[in-house]
Amino acid sequence: MNSSRFEISIGEALSAHGLIVRGGFNFGPEERAPQGPSGSPARAVVVVGQAGASAWPHFLAWRERQPKELRDPLDTWAREVIGAVAAQVGARAVSPSDRPFVPFQQWAMRAEGLRASPLGLLMHPRYGLWHAYRGALLFDTEIEVAAGEEAVHLCDACVAKPCLKSCPVGAYSGTGFDYAGCRSQLHSGAGRQCMSSGCLDRLACPYGAAYRYPTDMQVFHMKAFVA
Template sequence: MAADLPERAAAALARSGLVLRGGLNFEPGEPRPPGPGGAPAAAVLLVGNVGAGYWPVFTRWLDRQATPPADPLDQWSRAVIARAAAQVGARVAMPSDRPFAPFQQWAMRAGRLKPSPLGLLMHPRYGLWHAYRGALLFDAPLPGTVRPGPDGPGGHPCDSCAAKPCLHACPVAAHTAADFAAAACIAHARGPRGGACARQCLARDACPHGRAWRYPAEVLAFHQRAFTGA
């Protein structure tokens, strides 16, 4: 039954460490990707991680690969979400798929989140230590409003953070209110003085909110290598 689709999808994801991150029914006339039947999808459930609960499962999978794949986290996430999709009659959408789907806009609507000064979405419980890995698309609307769970959003922590340490921690001031200088960030991380930045984003790590969910050092280093190539 459609009413229990979120619960069934969550159960299908449970052993992977990935979780449902909320969902929404699309508005009439809203641009949207196709659902499993080929027509524009009527609803979406977002899938991702909170903290690094997925990491042990992902690394065990990675250790079993004869040849390290390109974009391994994307490939593993796609396989995990595809298995869940098969159980609930959904189509998989990934942030890396083209044409790019508006994952951040979906997440802001589904979870009532807002961006931090770094551009990453701030969660009132998890801080910046969460992510969206993919989505399940459905042909029919989901009954009711799909919430991200009992730990759902409250106020925006950035609104009450006067110091904004995230904006002052980057050695090359790559983050500003208007933009993110990705080229400067990557060049520094790859350079002779970029050791700390090659291991983690110092700006992200400076945020005081949600520290209990901070990624372990090996997870931080994995994501930073993927971004900077350092």
């Protein structure tokens, strides 16, 4: 695939839905790659996602046309959109929630050179913690895109680490995430602030403030987590 097809056909198709290319790379000959569109092991992957709330208005407009009882609407929307783009460019679309699971976080780290924050979310030098990966495109042929070089990791320069000090139940620590403690807090009356504004630890991060999700988007994600 030539670079113009990669940048124009894929990028423009995604931008109509508020999504962007988040990098890509070619699989090495010794790697166990998932199936490409032909059924043979893929030769390349392009990671798809969003920066800030860029995709949110597009999702909301789509959601209004769907049944209220639809389960996992954001995943459903992303599959629909990225699947349509895949059909345009001769790729196979995969989602982070598809089974068998593919190593999306490793792909993202390789594609953009990112590292995990103390919260487990990947820290982006521009977007901070306010970005997401919604899917990927698998190709039967190699693509002309360089693998991401390691980006500046903002967490290294952050001494205060407010992201580890703002949760009322200390759900995040240097040793992992207290899933049960977090859910228990959110299900109780004490978790109203978290449910109405978003994860307090994530909000405490000083980076990428211009890309911070709007309140309704954060509430949506909190409700999905509790459910």
